[in-house]
Amino acid sequence: MNLSGTKRKFKKRYDRLPTVLLFILPALIPLVVFWIYPICRSIYLSFTNWDFISPTYKIVGFKNYLSLFKNPRFFEALWHTVVFTAGTLIPTIVLGLVLALLLVRSFRGSGILKFILFSPWITPTVAISIVWTWIFKADGGIANTILTALGASPLKWISSSDTAMLSVIIVTVWKSLGYAMIFYLSALEKVPGELYEAGALDGANKVQQFFDITLPSISPTTFFLMIITMVNSLQAYDQIQVLTQGGPSGSTRTLLYMYYQLGFQEFNMGQATAVAVIMILLTVALSVLQFKASEKWVHY
Amino acid sequence: MNTRYSDKNPIGLRVLTTAGKVLILGVASVFTAFPFLWMVISSLKTKADILNTDVFFPPDPQWQNITGILFDSPIPRYIFNSAWVSLVIVAIQIVSGAMLAYALVFLKFRTRKILFAIVMATYMLPVAATYIPSYIILADMGLLDSFGGLIISSTVSIFGIFLLRQAFMQLPKGLVEAARMDGASHWRALWGIVCPMTKASFITFGLMNFISTYNNYMWPSLITKTSDYFLVSQGLRAFFVRDGAYGTEWALVMAASAVVVIPLLILFAFTQKWFINGIGGETGMKG
Amino acid sequence: MAEIILKNITKEYENGFQAVKNVNLEIGDNEFVILVGPSGCGKSTTLRMIAGLEDISDGDLLIDGERMNDVAPQNRNIAMVFQNYALYPHMSVYQNIAYSLKIQKVPKAEIDKRVHEVAKSLGLEELLDRRPGQLSGGQKQRVAMGRAIIRHPKVFLMDEPLSNLDAKLRGQMRVEIADLYQRLNTTFIYVTHDQTEAMTLGTRIVVMRDGEIQQIDSPANLFNFPCNKFVAGFIGTPAMNFFDVTCEEENGEVILRTNGGKIRMNAEKTQKLKAGGWIGKKLLAGIRPEHVVVADSPEKTVFSGKVSVYELLGSNAIVYSDTDAGRIIMNTSQLEEHTHDSDIRLGVMEERIHIFDPETERTVTN
Numbered sequence: 038m039n040l041s042g043t044k045r046k047f048k049k050r051y052d053r054l055p056t057v058l059l060f061i062l063p064a065l066i067p068l069v070v071f072w073i074y075p076i077c078r079s080i081y082l083s084f085t086n087w088d089f090i091s092p093t094y095k096i097v098g099f100k101n102y103l104s105l106f107k108n109p110r111f112f113e114a115l116w117h118t119v120v121f122t123a124g125t126l127i128p129t130i131v132l133g134l135v136l137a138l139l140l141v142r143s144f145r146g147s148g149i150l151k152f153i154l155f156s157p158w159i160t161p162t163v164a165i166s167i168v169w170t171w172i173f174k175a176d177g178g179i180a181n182t183i184l185t186a187l188g189a190s191p192l193k194w195i196s197s198s199d200t201a202m203l204s205v206i207i208v209t210v211w212k213s214l215g216y217a218m219i220f221y222l223s224a225l226e227k228v229p230g231e232l233y234e235a236g237a238l239d240g241a242n243k244v245q246q247f248f249d250i251t252l253p254s255i256s257p258t259t260f261f262l263m264i265i266t267m268v269n270s271l272q273a274y275d276q277i278q279v280l281t282q283g284g285p286s287g288s289t290r291t292l293l294y295m296y297y298q299l300g301f302q303e304f305n306m307g308q309a310t311a312v313a314v315i316m317i318l319l320t321v322a323l324s325v326l327q328f329k330a331s332e333k334w335v336h337y
Numbered sequence: 338m339n340t341r342y343s344d345k346n347p348i349g350l351r352v353l354t355t356a357g358k359v360l361i362l363g364v365a366s367v368f369t370a371f372p373f374l375w376m377v378i379s380s381l382k383t384k385a386d387i388l389n390t391d392v393f394f395p396p397d398p399q400w401q402n403i404t405g406i407l408f409d410s411p412i413p414r415y416i417f418n419s420a421w422v423s424l425v426i427v428a429i430q431i432v433s434g435a436m437l438a439y440a441l442v443f444l445k446f447r448t449r450k451i452l453f454a455i456v457m458a459t460y461m462l463p464v465a466a467t468y469i470p471s472y473i474i475l476a477d478m479g480l481l482d483s484f485g486g487l488i489i490s491s492t493v494s495i496f497g498i499f500l501l502r503q504a505f506m507q508l509p510k511g512l513v514e515a516a517r518m519d520g521a522s523h524w525r526a527l528w529g530i531v532c533p534m535t536k537a538s539f540i541t542f543g544l545m546n547f548i549s550t551y552n553n554y555m556w557p558s559l560i561t562k563t564s565d566y567f568l569v570s571q572g573l574r575a576f577f578v579r580d581g582a583y584g585t586e587w588a589l590v591m592a593a594s595a596v597v598v599i600p601l602l603i604l605f606a607f608t609q610k611w612f613i614n615g616i617g618g619e620t621g622m623k624g
Numbered sequence: 625m626a627e628i629i630l631k632n633i634t635k636e637y638e639n640g641f642q643a644v645k646n647v648n649l650e651i652g653d654n655e656f657v658i659l660v661g662p663s664g665c666g667k668s669t670t671l672r673m674i675a676g677l678e679d680i681s682d683g684d685l686l687i688d689g690e691r692m693n694d695v696a697p698q699n700r701n702i703a704m705v706f707q708n709y710a711l712y713p714h715m716s717v718y719q720n721i722a723y724s725l726k727i728q729k730v731p732k733a734e735i736d737k738r739v740h741e742v743a744k745s746l747g748l749e750e751l752l753d754r755r756p757g758q759l760s761g762g763q764k765q766r767v768a769m770g771r772a773i774i775r776h777p778k779v780f781l782m783d784e785p786l787s788n789l790d791a792k793l794r795g796q797m798r799v800e801i802a803d804l805y806q807r808l809n810t811t812f813i814y815v816t817h818d819q820t821e822a823m824t825l826g827t828r829i830v831v832m833r834d835g836e837i838q839q840i841d842s843p844a845n846l847f848n849f850p851c852n853k854f855v856a857g858f859i860g861t862p863a864m865n866f867f868d869v870t871c872e873e874e875n876g877e878v879i880l881r882t883n884g885g886k887i888r889m890n891a892e893k894t895q896k897l898k899a900g901g902w903i904g905k906k907l908l909a910g911i912r913p914e915h916v917v918v919a920d921s922p923e924k925t926v927f928s929g930k931v932s933v934y935e936l937l938g939s940n941a942i943v944y945s946d947t948d949a950g951r952i953i954m955n956t957s958q959l960e961e962h963t964h965d966s967d968i969r970l971g972v973m974e975e976r977i978h979i980f981d982p983e984t985e986r987t988v989t990n
Binding site for chain 2: 053054056057059060061063064065067068070071072073074075076078079082132135136139140150151152153154155156157159160161162163164165167168169171172177179182211214215219222223264268271272274275278279293296297300301306309310313314316317320323324
């Protein structure tokens with residue numbers, strides 16, 4: 038009796054197993070092979086001195102990390118990443134919200150404006166970066182023609198280390214602005230109209246309604262966009278590769294680009310994976326920060 | 338809701354705010370659309386006109402720049418590669434992603450929460466961190482520089498799993514139970530009941546991932562070296578560096594870019610609402 | 625403490641649809657007026673026009689003699705409780721209640737004092753630090769009322785405030801609103817589609833349909849003297865039974881003949897029917913289920929048929945019968961069971977019969 042009970046329980050627990058496996062394995066196998074294992078492998082490799090060519094390598098402990106921390110190039114790249122992230126994040130979110138506020142009530146032509154503003158997001162970054170390279174051309178580029186026409190002095194854009202980062206930021210904001218706008222549009226549409234009516238009855242004017250009702254109501258979207266933009270900035274490669282290849286003189290070399298150069302140009306796999314691990318840690322830290330912040334600031 | 342109490346501003350103020358609104362939207366859309374326009378305008382110029390800053394519109398449109406790219410360059414081949422590779426990848430991603438999302442929402446097993454936590458943890462991680470080991474795996478499998486390698490390394494979409502899980506969770510609770518009582522297998526319940534009811538999310542998933550796979554650059558450029566296997570971004574960049582020779586053939590480079598970009602803009606024009614609804618609506622607005 | 629007058633108020637949307645048609649209504653100080661009607665009848669639109677949330681297309685809105693059509697909502701000195709409460713989700717209960725005072729720049733100490741007073745009167749003291757997301761439906765409802773009370777408004781507007789609560793809580797909150805009205809001594813305007821709420825809360829009820837006022841009266845008068853078939857059918861549960869009759873004169877007596885019997889008219893009704901020239905004509909009659917009885921003799925039988933459903937509700941029972949005059953519902957306190965398909969003969973309390981013009985559906989006599 039007792040035995041058969043156990044048996045039945047055992048059967049009950051495991052007779053669904055084939056179905057479950059059938060449903061999860063098609064996604065789980067590639068997830069493990071091309072995501073989870075490589076991440077773990079990267080962490081492991083960051084403690085070795087592997088050079089990609091030689092068949093053997095040694096565990097060297099924290100040597101890769103220590104030499105990174107001694108390398109001014111690394112801190113330069115870290116700083117460029119911070120500048121690039123902040124420089125992309127703030128205009129994308131602020132302008133995205135402004136555009137969404139202007140477009141949230143539809144009017145004649147608002148559909149076409151949304152189409153235009155969102156269209157850069159679906160085009161290949163490589164293609165549009167090539168176009169921007171042409172626009173930014175120091176002599177004969179249309180950007181300088183426009184600057185001159187407006188009475189300003191022309192810039193050297195991507196060919197000077199002073200303005201290269203600015204150029205990359207402009208292209209990135211240009212591409213991601215519509216994306217932020219669409220998120221904000223849907224968030225704004227979801228704010229219940231009754232809240233504004235209650236606000237009006239409570240005596241709040243338009244400005245007070247914006248700060249006391251609109252902004253808090255869309256704060257989950259703001260936090261989501263902040264984290265997405267940060268993660269995207271951390272991973273930006275295409276536009277840097279086409280526009281500047283990290284130059285001139287390393288002025289647009291971000292952590293990711295440094296990882297690419299270390300790994301796929303210099304074949305210093307130990308240091309490259311160490312940079313990758315630092316990027317993972319940064320992402321985790323950002324996520325935790327966002328989670329903590331949203332607990333405090335985001336309310337439903 | 339027809340609330341118009343807000344419109345009781347004095348006329349002058351209203352004109353002023355409308356003017357500001359038009360100004361901001363005008364500047365923003367010109368800034369956004371200009372690179373596309375400039376690309377097309379430049380692609381129709383001669384080698385001489387394109388470097389002459391006084392010439393804005395091409396006096397004599399060089400249509401052969403475009404036809405040259407279309408019929409006498411590797412660009413169409415890259416577009417074809419990108420298109421079919423992306424289609425195959427997205428088809429696999431949809432099937433496997435839908436099955437995993439179904440399991441996460443409707444099947445009961447003890448490791449479900451752990452599985453979801455693992456998927457969730459990978460969502461935000463920088464994909465580039467996987468590239469070196471993934472490269473080695475593909476090398477060991479002999480799949481570097483092949484369509485097989487491109488496809489097999491991209492068969493899972495974590496974004497898609499999230500999107501579908503979110504949509505599945507909004508379905509009525511008893512739905513799958515009812516289908517099961519009616520004798521449907523889980524496979525039938527997924528494709529016969531759940532999928533039609535969350536069609537919008539499936540379409541969004543397909544379109545978004547098609548576009549991002551189609552446009553993908555860094556990973557394909559790391560694992561393919563032969564131009565036969567280039568996807569469009571890598572091919573275009575190669576064309577830009579090699580044939581465009583950095584600054585001598587700008588008109589041809591712009592023509593190539595236009596040939597790559599314009600079909601995508603047309604595709605987007607017809608599918609706009611799926612992107613917009615998908616992004617704003619269901620892409621998991623969980624803080 | 626206000627008197628509200630609606631003069632020829634009309635709401636017309638841009639597509640030409642008239643949601644409210646030429647409404648005239650005078651609401652006196654301290655009245656509890658209910659706007660009731662089926663969905664789409666214009667009751668909410670009327671309320672929202674009083675609040676200033678909706679423009680008035682035509683007509684005048686006067687509060688205490690002052691024309692309010694173009695006054696912004698916040699300057700009308702009114703408070704409103706919304707159907708979905710419309711609590712600010714990111715603010716605590718305290719901040720929700722205090723918000724309007726904060727906007728008015730009332731000193732902090734004063735705000736604090738008033739919030740605690742209001743919270744105490746509504747039993748919200750324990751909840752002041754919570755956010756709306758952490759509250760039950762009834763608690764949210766109280767917060768919404770607290771937010772309205774704290775401003776000492778001249779007029780209290782409520783838009784279906786109980787429709788999101790379950791039946792039990794609805795009954796409880798109904799009593800709390802009645803109690804609040806007694807304590808506050810101010811004018812209430814309350815929109816609902818639920819006629820039980822209307823009958824129990826209101827001092828006066830405005831029945832609306834398709835943007836037009838059908839009848840304005842006290843609950844008892846609406847029940848006993850409906851002005852047309854719509855009001856008669858809308859007020860009361862289960863709804864009034866309607867059936868076709870012919871008005872005849874028999875042995876010097878005016879009667880209404882049904883398929884299976886006759887109903888004798890008293891002197892007052894006889895006089896009205898004669899004066900209206902209804903003798904020999906077809907009429908529509910109505911009788912409330914409470915006024916249907918089991919016929920104890922053949923001459924008292926008005927309807928005969930078979931029992932369809934018998935519902936025992938405890939202190940009373942509802943019997944649905946299919947008769948020669950159609951489906952007739954009886955609400956009786958005599959609890960002997962009527963089994964399905966058993967024969968039944970029903971009579972009516974003759975003085976409680978309502979008679980309507982079959983063309984215009986207006987009341988001929990109640």
